[in-house]
Amino acid sequence: MTPEAVEAVEARTASRASSGVSPWRSLTFKQAVLTLLVALVLGLAVGAVQLWLDWGEMRKEVRRSLDETLSLVEGSASEAVYQLHEELGRQLIDGLFALESLRRAELRDDFGQVLAEREHPMPVTGLTRDWAWLFADICRVQRPLTYAVGSEQPALVGQLSLELAPEVLVERFLRQALTDSLLGSLRALFISALVVAIFYLMITRPLLRLGAAIARVDPANPGRWQAPALPTHRRDELGLLLNHLQHLLGASQAALDERDRARAELSALARDLEVRVRERTAELEQQKDVLARAFSELETTHGELARANRLVLESIQYARRIQTAMLPDKAALDGRLAAIQVRWEPLHLVGGDWFWLEPMGERSLILIADCTGHGVPGAFITLVLASAMKEILRAEGARDPAQILLAIDRLVRARLRQDHPEAESDDGLEAAVAIWDPARRALEFAGAGIPLLCVSPEGRVETIRSARAHLGYRSLPPPEAIPVHRVAVAPGARFYLLTDGVSDHMGGTPPRLLGRRRLAEWLAGQVERSLQDQVADLQRLLDAYRGREPRRDDMTLIAFQPLPSDPPPLDSLRE
Amino acid sequence: MRGLIWLGLWLCSLTAPLAEEVSLQRYVVGVENIDYRPYHDGRNAGFEGFGRELLDAFAAAEGLAFDYQPLPVARLLPSLLDGRIDFKYPDDPHWQPQQRLGAVLHYSQPVVESLDGTLVPDGALGQPASRIQQLGTVVGFTPVAWLDALGEGRLMLRENADFTALIRQTLIGRVDAAYANVAVVQYQLRELGLDSAPTLRFDPQLPHLRGDYRLSTSRHPDILERFDRWMLDEAEQVFAIKARHGLPDTQIPADPAHPFP
Numbered sequence: 159m160t161p162e163a164v165e166a167v168e169a170r171t172a173s174r175a176s177s178g179v180s181p182w183r184s185l186t187f188k189q190a191v192l193t194l195l196v197a198l199v200l201g202l203a204v205g206a207v208q209l210w211l212d213w214g215e216m217r218k219e220v221r222r223s224l225d226e227t228l229s230l231v232e233g234s235a236s237e238a239v240y241q242l243h244e245e246l247g248r249q250l251i252d253g254l255f256a257l258e259s260l261r262r263a264e265l266r267d268d269f270g271q272v273l274a275e276r277e278h279p280m281p282v283t284g285l286t287r288d289w290a291w292l293f294a295d296i297c298r299v300q301r302p303l304t305y306a307v308g309s310e311q312p313a314l315v316g317q318l319s320l321e322l323a324p325e326v327l328v329e330r331f332l333r334q335a336l337t338d339s340l341l342g343s344l345r346a347l348f349i350s351a352l353v354v355a356i357f358y359l360m361i362t363r364p365l366l367r368l369g370a371a372i373a374r375v376d377p378a379n380p381g382r383w384q385a386p387a388l389p390t391h392r393r394d395e396l397g398l399l400l401n402h403l404q405h406l407l408g409a410s411q412a413a414l415d416e417r418d419r420a421r422a423e424l425s426a427l428a429r430d431l432e433v434r435v436r437e438r439t440a441e442l443e444q445q446k447d448v449l450a451r452a453f454s455e456l457e458t459t460h461g462e463l464a465r466a467n468r469l470v471l472e473s474i475q476y477a478r479r480i481q482t483a484m485l486p487d488k489a490a491l492d493g494r495l496a497a498i499q500v501r502w503e504p505l506h507l508v509g510g511d512w513f514w515l516e517p518m519g520e521r522s523l524i525l526i527a528d529c530t531g532h533g534v535p536g537a538f539i540t541l542v543l544a545s546a547m548k549e550i551l552r553a554e555g556a557r558d559p560a561q562i563l564l565a566i567d568r569l570v571r572a573r574l575r576q577d578h579p580e581a582e583s584d585d586g587l588e589a590a591v592a593i594w595d596p597a598r599r600a601l602e603f604a605g606a607g608i609p610l611l612c613v614s615p616e617g618r619v620e621t622i623r624s625a626r627a628h629l630g631y632r633s634l635p636p637p638e639a640i641p642v643h644r645v646a647v648a649p650g651a652r653f654y655l656l657t658d659g660v661s662d663h664m665g666g667t668p669p670r671l672l673g674r675r676r677l678a679e680w681l682a683g684q685v686e687r688s689l690q691d692q693v694a695d696l697q698r699l700l701d702a703y704r705g706r707e708p709r710r711d712d713m714t715l716i717a718f719q720p721l722p723s724d725p726p727p728l729d730s731l732r733e
Numbered sequence: 734m735r736g737l738i739w740l741g742l743w744l745c746s747l748t749a750p751l752a753e754e755v756s757l758q759r760y761v762v763g764v765e766n767i768d769y770r771p772y773h774d775g776r777n778a779g780f781e782g783f784g785r786e787l788l789d790a791f792a793a794a795e796g797l798a799f800d801y802q803p804l805p806v807a808r809l810l811p812s813l814l815d816g817r818i819d820f821k822y823p824d825d826p827h828w829q830p831q832q833r834l835g836a837v838l839h840y841s842q843p844v845v846e847s848l849d850g851t852l853v854p855d856g857a858l859g860q861p862a863s864r865i866q867q868l869g870t871v872v873g874f875t876p877v878a879w880l881d882a883l884g885e886g887r888l889m890l891r892e893n894a895d896f897t898a899l900i901r902q903t904l905i906g907r908v909d910a911a912y913a914n915v916a917v918v919q920y921q922l923r924e925l926g927l928d929s930a931p932t933l934r935f936d937p938q939l940p941h942l943r944g945d946y947r948l949s950t951s952r953h954p955d956i957l958e959r960f961d962r963w964m965l966d967e968a969e970q971v972f973a974i975k976a977r978h979g980l981p982d983t984q985i986p987a988d989p990a991h992p993f994p
Binding site: 240241242243245246267269271307308309310 | 766777778803805807808811815872873892
């Protein structure tokens, strides 16, 4: 198809497109009406302003014309009245009637006599009379006439009076206004028609062509769209619109092509995925069978483990009963001390901590021990220790704290066969012994790895250090000597023996150990409370400090307060 | 001593006229502002000629002082009637009769005779008055001798600014005749060098009017009486002044129709 043929088709299509719109609703008609209205309104407004300006200008012109005329004839008029030259005055007055609007002229001398005058009646219509006020105030002018003789000052010699007919001026003004109005209306009509034609040729017709062409876009193949020929709009907004439209349709075509490609690839992927799913499902079925067998075996194993665990727990609980049976009665020293609190809490059911309370005549023995490890191994060591203590206190009759500790070392080594080089056990313990002698109101203390905390009634804390020694342990030499500390006991003083499981609680932010020093300071601040409450608060303090952290070791605390003097009745001392 | 006496006399001679001038009564005399020689010349805001010399002689004799105010001829009478001037010179009761109606004016005895006549080019001398259709005159002058013809519309009057214009207009034929004071026109012809043929000549067959120039007033008739008496008493001086200005040589034919005896 030739370009001319394409253009003809577009024109027909555009015509059909526009024929679908009522002529009264067409863009061209609206634009024509709007342009005409705007032109008329603007014309009226501008015309009114122009009329007002013309009125002002005409008034100025009348004044100027009168002034010029008066200036022109002033010399002659002065000469006429000075000479009292009636003929000259008449000629001058007659000459003034060249002014079309002049109704009356008068030349009067300074003697009050009229030298010359003339009046020209004017035809007056109702319209001009009604509008005469427009110029009435400027229609009467008088010019004093002066004359100078020689070098004398000019003297007044007469007066020239002119009177214009305002009706003539009004008629001229109205005629001019009517002409201007008609010309303005014609101009508005012409401009409107011109603007409409230009608008139609420049915008409406190309838009119709473009709209018709857009209507022919194939939604399935927008990229194959034939753009209309807009040869005179290549570089303007319509050309830009056409370019954007072509670009948009091209992009749509590319997107459609891409969509088709993606759809094909997606179908292939779906097919491949189905195959894979089927394969994977088969594999999973196989694995499911294997897993079911494994779960079955695991369940069997769990059952066996639970049974074994139950047996272990039963064994341990039984061991706890045994270990508990090996501990002394916590009331063994009741009546010998003002108060005593014992907290023995193994980490598990059984532990490596152990204590012993025993009256020795008037004296009272308190021992605390922290054996190697915890749980069942630690418990076994406590059994060894308990056996050793029975021998030491019963058979050997040891009564000195240091001797007791040294004896423990000796017997533990012997019973665990640590004195043989081939022995497998390298276990031992840390321990402390305190003996309260009420007769001398003194406390004898000896420690191997466990100190004694002394808190005065005033809240002063004193730590009596232990010897740097361990009891037992094949790899360590036996302690050569363990010092014995004798402490004078003030009335109300309290003493604390504790294993490191009490002070080694981990907590706080950042996490760190509570420590024996902070524990001692806390105890010093609690002197006003009873020993029982103090130990219960200590338990809450430790739980709060530890928070979510688990306990790490067995924990044993023995707190006691010696009697101030003679022992009170037995019932009042029991806590 | 003698020197002091002479000095005193000299100072007295200087101050005496001053004192006399201060005591003089001053009057304004309205005069014509035209060249009307040999009678007078009122151009350029001054006043010269016979009239000035005569009035100055009278004033000097009577202890008066005249200030001369040249005015257009037509403005003189209204100025006198309006009281803007004390005296008018020259004047004649026949001039501008309409304006004088009802006015009380006083006139002196004739000062000098005048003859207002019709002058025509040499070739038109002796023609009848009916041939005169356009009559020229000088602005402010009334052609009294032709008033009837003018009133009947048989004649058109053309006024000229001065005598020179009147003479030239008549010589080139734009007007048929010039009506003016014969002595003045003859004086102007001589001044213009036009006193040889072709020139203008007075035609006694055409309307003319003999008259006298007088001094007039509305408010000072006593001064006029003193003026009349002075002219009688000083007739020789008056004659001498006229002679100096050539007025006695005027060829004025006797006219029995002179209105003033």
